[in-house]
Amino acid sequence: xxxxxxxxxxxxxxxxxxxxxxxxxISGHATLYWYQQILGQxxxxxxxxxxxxxxxxxxxxxxxxxxxxxxxxxxxxxIQPAKLEDSAVYLCASVGGWxxxxxxLFFGEGSRLTVx
Amino acid sequence: GENVEQHPSTLxxxxxxxxxxxxxxxxxxSNYFPWYKQELGKRPQLIIDIRSNVGxxxxxxxxxxxxxxxxxxxxxITETQPEDSAVYFCAAKGADSSYKLIFGxxxxxxxxx
Numbered sequence: 001x002x003x004x005x006x007x008x009x010x011x012x013x014x015x016x017x018x019x020x021x022x023x024x025x026i027s028g029h030a031t032l033y034w035y036q037q038i039l040g041q042x043x044x045x046x047x048x049x050x051x052x053x054x055x056x057x058x059x060x061x062x063x064x065x066x067x068x069x070x071x072x073x074x075x076x077x078x079i080q081p082a083k084l085e086d087s088a089v090y091l092c093a094s095v096g097g098w099x100x101x102x103x104x105l106f107f108g109e110g111s112r113l114t115v116x
Numbered sequence: 117g118e119n120v121e122q123h124p125s126t127l128x129x130x131x132x133x134x135x136x137x138x139x140x141x142x143x144x145x146s147n148y149f150p151w152y153k154q155e156l157g158k159r160p161q162l163i164i165d166i167r168s169n170v171g172x173x174x175x176x177x178x179x180x181x182x183x184x185x186x187x188x189x190x191x192x193i194t195e196t197q198p199e200d201s202a203v204y205f206c207a208a209k210g211a212d213s214s215y216k217l218i219f220g221x222x223x224x225x226x227x228x229x
Contacts, residue, residue, distance in 0.1 A: 042219040045216065055215070109158075
């Protein structure tokens with residue numbers, strides 16, 4: 001079974017520039033998450049999708065971050081304009097269904113963003 | 117919303133000793149508590165989980181205990197080995213239908229050979 005795919009793996013930009021990250025979850029997984037992991041900290045939930053609908057985006061800085069999951073499969077996370085404090089690893093994760101399995105989140109390798 | 121606190125932030129043990137990492141959660145309705153291991157530069161991976169209807173679960177050298185009354189749960193690693201060195205994260209999921217998983221801040225475990 002293919003895992004969660006993310007790209008790019010690494011991105012370096014200057015502050016005020018924009019960046020976009022892409023995620024392809026495990027086939028059939030309805031729930032998709034974007035987490036932000038700052039160095040030395042735990043993953044912080046940014047946004048959660050159920051199919052193509054947003055379930056929770058309460059922690060998403062909406063003045064600069066946006067995310068979408070068109071057609072309920074792939075998702076993109078965009079930052080515009082980027083700030084220095086956005087430097088982090090952006091992790092995408094998916095889960096098939098909490099009722100039917102262990103509820104294990106499958107994470108992608110992450111996209112490491114450095115803002116200079 | 118749910119808040120998860122994790123202690124200690126770093127833990128150093130001698131190979132063969134036991135390691136214990138503790139977490140507390142705020143939402144008494146939370147019903148699922150996984151533990152993830154993250155090796156340097158890699159993705160977090162599930163190592164063990166527990167649901168609110170059980171108090172303890174074991175899998176070889178690792179075990180998790182849950183105290184619902186006190187709203188805390190712990191990870192126990194026995195006979196630690198150098199390959200156990202990593203960052204460990206606890207997490208909690210609320211009982212509602214949102215499937216929202218909140219992580220603790222992580223514990224960096226170092227097993228000294």
